[in-house]
């Protein structure tokens with residue numbers, strides 16, 4: 001018999017977690033639309049934000065988390081501050097690819113639509129509601145699948161927040177499961193996990209999968225179209241109400257929409273600095289920086305090798321799975337559904353499974369965590385959008401001329417997937433950098449594994465509450481990532497796209 | 504001659520319009536001192552590819568600013584402009600009806616009123632039964648009809664058309680030409696002037712009252728040919744053939 005109190009606790013926790021996920025998703029959606037449109041339509045905003053987003057997507061947000069947390073909690077107190085920082089963390093785990101999605105779909109909008117806009121002088125609000133948002137719908141659907149998984153993956157980290165020695169727990173499904181695990185409460189742990197799986201599964205089956213299938217032409221998904229239809233209708237009603245109100249408001253104001261976001265962090269940081277009267281020891285600063293720099297350079301090669309081998313493994317794996325799901329449709333549907341669930345399982349849920357392996361083979365566990373943070377970008381990009389964008393006429397051509405096997409794979413299949421391979425690969429390297437912090441140093445059930453590397457360095461600095469160290473190390477890491485993206489990665493892309501020009 | 508002048512009465516006056524673009528640091532002169540006026544009539548503009556016809560049309564529509572010169576409208580109010588784009592330019596996520604009412608709603612027309620107007624013009628182009636269809640469910644010719652219906656729905660004073668028939672198969676193009684001419688001649692809509700850009704000499708001669716021939720880039724007005732052939736016109740009419748030959752001479 002499961003105690004009634006436990007059930008109540010579980011329901012409450014689930015609702016709270018769902019509320020957090022939903023709030024974070026809606027926030028991400030708004031940020032993605034506003035930023036994406038602003039970038040696509042304004043050259044200055046584009047030239048400033050594009051490189052910044054490139055970095056933000058790659059740096060380990062978890063590394064900044066304690067700093068952000070400290071800011072929010074110092075200013076707003078543990079309850080509100082904790083709640084806001086957990087939503088903030090979830091947003092940072094899902095917003096980047098959504099921004100890029102909106103940006104690229106508006107960028108690729110037919111230029112004659114710009115003419116339509118200017119000939120009939122459509123005001124901004126109409127452009128947003130009738131053109132930019134619907135135009136981004138399919139890429140938002142596509143990216144929502146990845147982002148929603150990313151959100152669940154980070155949920156536990158977002159609900160159990162440790163800041164040096166202090167730990168805050170927000171009531172929620174993530175913290176429920178963690179607590180149950182720590183208290184060795186098998187019943188609570190099991191029903192917690194089951195609830196989590198059910199919610200993840202149901203949210204995919206009735207929302208994301210049908211949504212994606214309807215708007216992107218992806219077919220390899222499992223979903224209940226009927227139920228989704230009802231949900232969409234309800235949503236459409238709310239949406240048209242919002243549109244009506246917005247247009248009414250617009251006819252009253254007729255003003256311009258100002259892009260604020262992102263900047264809201266600056267006053268917060270200033271406030272925080274003032275609050276804690278943070279004074280840097282200016283005389284020691286130079287030697288401090290040198291110390292951090294040397295540590296960083298020492299750790300860098302390890303992480304570099306790990307990050308890029310993860311990306312390569314992820315790419316190879318995704319392409320192979322894509323080939324299998326392309327040749328066997330039913331198997332493909334299964335693979336994708338499995339991927340959706342596996343990618344959503346929060347990081348800490350893996351520990352009970354990994355714990356037994358941990359003693360003998362810590363290296364494998366590290367690579368597993370790396371992959372978990374990186375593989376899904378290539379997986380979804382290639383399996384969903386790459387495979388479904390394979391051109392019918394090219395497939396026919398291959399059939400007619402009997403192009404098969406290795407030749408087909410190398411000359412037809414992979415080149416056709418190239419755009420999604422490239423898009424996925426770039427995000428995956430960001431994801432791998434991001435994962436390094438969780439992969440290289442972990443502390444489970446009393447024993448500590450330290451694999452060295454930049455991620456481990458960052459994590460230890462975080463644990464020690466060394467904010468200066470965290471900031472400096474993250475900064476140096478950003479420099480390395482930008483350097484690699486702008487030189488090596490850009491060159492690889494150019495070379496590959498030179499080989500495979502796709503009409 | 505006298506009757507022609509009387510019936511014309513200037514509505515649009517294009518005075519010394521010039522325009523250049525700067526691309527990759529080099530200045531490309533596109534339009535050079537273009538002047539002509541348009542009365543209550545159907546005018547075609549013809550000229551070699553890339554000479555600046557679309558640019559000129561955009562300047563008339565007020566979407567683009569000329570470097571010098573101006574476009575004057577002799578109307579009691581700001582003119583309403585209908586624009587038929589070279590490609591249908593329909594928003595794929597909206598039904599036919601929603602596509603047609605978009606410009607109306609954006610200019611502040613009540614939704615019910617906008618729907619009423621849209622239905623009228625959809626009927627004119629023969630698409631009444633397709634108002635709930637999405638663009639992807641229409642044929643190329645039907646899409647172009649929606650493009651035309653959208654331009655007509657705003658009840659334009661001036662109708663501007665950028666190669667409206669050039670991306671259609673010959674049969675569809677022919678029947679759409681007939682429909683546009685019918686709308687124009689029957690004056691069921693308050694259109695005062697039509698300016699049509701085209702590559703097709705025959706089309707220009709068959710449809711319009713005057714043909715304005717532009718030179719290669721930078722475009723200047725090379726010649727204006729009056730087409731004073733009574734309607735209905737057919738290709739076989741000797742005076743039509745004569746005029747076609749005459750226009751060809753200037754174009755090539």
Ligand SMILES: Nc1ncnc2c1ncn2[C@@H]1O[C@H](COP(=O)(O)OP(=O)(O)OP(=O)(O)O)[C@@H](O)[C@H]1O
Nearest residue numbers: 524525526531533551552553554555556557558559
């Ligand atoms: N926004 C722009 N920026 C730079 N150059 C432009 C721009 N728009 C047009 N041009 C240039 O101006 C010239 C005229 O273009 P336009 O589209 O008006 O030609 P057109 O006569 O309509 O050609 P076509 O018959 O092929 O439609 C072209 O050489 C084009 O490259």
Ligand SMILES: [Mg+2]
Nearest residue numbers: 556557558665
């Ligand atoms: Mg043109």
